[in-house]
Amino acid sequence: MDGLNIPLNHVLLVSSLLFVIGLLGLMIRRNIIFILMSLEVMLNAAALAFVGAGAYWGQPDGQVVFMLILTVAAAEVAVGLGLVLQIQRRFKTLDMDHANRMGG
Amino acid sequence: MRELIWLIPLIPLLSSVTLMLSSGKFPRLLIGLLGVGSVGSAALLTLALGLDFMANPEVVQLTLWTWMQVGSFAPGVAFYFDGLTLVMMSVITGVGFLIHLFSTEFMEDDVSYARYFAYLNMFVAAMLVLVMADNLLLLYLGWEGVGVCSYLLVGFWYQNSANGQAARKAFIVTRIGDTAMALGLLLLFTELGTLNIQSMVGAANESWQVGDTLPLVACLLLLGGAVGKSAQLPLHTWLPDAMAGPTPVSALIHAATMVTAGVYLIARTHGLFLLAPTAMVVVAIIGITTSLIAAFTALMQSDIKRILAYSTISQIGYMFLALGVGAWTAGIFHLMTHAFFKALLFLGSGAIIHCLHHEHNIFKMGGLRSKMPVTFWSFMIGSAALAALPMTSGFFSKDQILLEAYQFPDIGPWLWFAGLCGALLTAMYSFRLVFVVFFGQVKTEPDKDTGWRMALPLSVLCGLSLVGGYFIIPVESVFPMSTGTHPAHWVEYVSISVPLVGLLLAYLIFQSGQLRVDGLVNSAIGKIMRQFWLSGWGIDWLYERLFVRPYYAFASLLKAEPVDAVYGLVVTFNEALNGWLSQSQTGRMRWYITSMVAGLVVLVAVALQLSPEAI
Secondary structure, three states, rough: OOOOOHHHHHHHHHHHHHHHHHHHHHHHEEHHHHHHHHHHHHHHHHHHHHHHHHHHHHHOOHHHHHHHHHHHHHHHHHHHHHHHHHHHHOOOOOOOOOOOOOOO | OOOOOOOHHHHHHHHHHHHHHHHHHHHHHHHHHHHHHHHHHHHHHHHHHHHHHHOOOOEEEEEEEOOOOOOOOOOEEEEEHHHHHHHHHHHHHHHHHHHHHHHHOOOOOOHHHHHHHHHHHHHHHHHHHHHHOOEHHHHHHHHHHHHHHHHHEEEEEOOOOHHHHHHHHHHHHHHHHHHHHHHHHHHHHHOOOOOOHHHHHHHHHHHOOOHHHHHHHHHHHHHHHHHOOOOOOOOOOHHHHHHOOHHHHHHHHHHHHHHEEEEHHHHHHHHHOOHHHHHHHHHHHHHHHHHHHHHHHHHOEEEEEHHHHHHHHHHHHHHHHHHOOOHHHHHHHHHHHHHHHHHHHHHHHHHHHHHHOOOOEHHHHHOOOOOOOHHHHHHHHHHHHOOOOOOOHHHHHHHHHHHHHHOOOOOOOHHHHHHHHHHHHHHHHHHHHHHHHHHOOOOOOOOOOHHHHHHHHHHHHHHHHHHHHHHOOHHHHOOOOOOOOOOOOOHHHHHHHHHHHHHHHHHHHHHOOOOHHHHHOOHHHHHHHHHHOOOOOOOHHHHHHHHHHHHHHHHHHHHHHHHHHHHHHHHHHHHHHHHHOOOOOOOHHHHHHHHHHHHHHHHHHHHHHHHHHHH
């Protein structure tokens, strides 16, 4: 391997940071659009870790899994946006705390 | 003829079932005919059988069918007929017939006429099975059958809850004795391998020695049953309360027949008791103690039926005394004469109660001598026989018991002396009753006199009470001969004169008033003793505190289900946990995620802590 040579640790560090940022967004944000975006960030964090690991071992598997995650994320966003539209129509809000119907 | 003895219990049983199924729709005449006729025909059959037996005294053993077969245990529905059975059957059907006839008048206004005769016939059938059974299991069937009928008849007027209470008391107290008896049967079967009375006694004589422990235990257990049924100490408390039933029922069940079943049981199994001399001494001591305690109590009562009830307990005490000292024949003889004169006295009191608007208090009666002559003479004769005045039936039987008790080794003279005290008290309380009820001022006017259906049984029983002492009961082949020599003449003279002294005392105290006892009665100690004796030596009071209340307390404790409460803790814990955990289900997604993350962090931290080498 020549040219750009980034140590695996750095890749994993960025990946972890991205994952935590996504997770924090998931925990803190109330708007469902931002929750979906946080999910995307977490998925991409995982994908980055795969790619980094694949490069480190010199295997193509990491990139294969990246493609898979990309597809899953696309499908998830399609369903998620559909749900967002429904929530907006039904509750007139995108605040997930207000869309809560449970008594508990 | 002998092959037809099964008809004798069957006829009253069929009549009883018919009356039960009639649901009270038969006309009264038909009910009376069925009820009285069935027992009457049983009595006629018994009479024919008795005459046949007198001509040819041969024991009959008749097996109808095998009741059940479990391994070697095969009790049959089988009857055993000998002189003892004949005496018992004659008393049951003969006295029973007279009491049934009396009942048709006593109960004439009662709405439950058919139910009454159905129960009474059922009782006669069960009692006949009891005395005719050739094995102890069939005897036990009859034993429980009469117990059920007694329960039903004591609580006959069930609209009054006090009667139901009395019926339950009678049933439960006798059940205590019955449990002991059932244990005795089990013990006898496991030890001897049979419940057939004759072969059981034979096997016992082969495998046991006189004075062994096993026959003693078996006899004491059987004695427990006898004590319960025959209302002896310490299970006698039910009988005075059982007077809540109709008076003819008291005459038949609680004086003449059922309460003597215990005496019959001991007499029937006397072969076992001979192996356990200690048990026989216990029988004698229970008998004489009960006799004295009940006699003192009878002297204080004011309810006419309770006087007679305590008198019955006292007289059965004499029978137990007779059995205990080995005077089997005298005991059975007293059983028979007692059935005559006590049925007479009870029916007489029934006549008074019937004609005096259901009045029970003897101090509200008085001067009935000229108003109810038949009843008066019945009471005179009955009391004379009860007090054992010379030449009456009670004299012969009681005199024989006392003489044989005197000859009993060691404690014989003491038993005799206690028996004499009882005889004195018997004469006093029975003539106290006569003097208070039939002499003096008229206090309540009778609204009618007895009809023929009451007068006839009373007259017949009067005759039997007078001449019953001359009967010779055919039991010499059943019991071993008494070997005692004749005691000194003075013993006999004293035995004869004591009841006369009692009569004189009763006359002086309750009739002429020459002997003033007011001072004694009204003194401090006199009042206490009077109250003590009136309450039956406080035995009911004692049992109430010793057994009834602790039992109720225990029952109400169990009602709160203390055992379930332990298991209830598991439920309470789970419910609390559930309530606590369901707090976490808020429906807020952010909260879910946060708790998932927190859980994950904790799990990872724990995993790292447990196995640091995984890093």
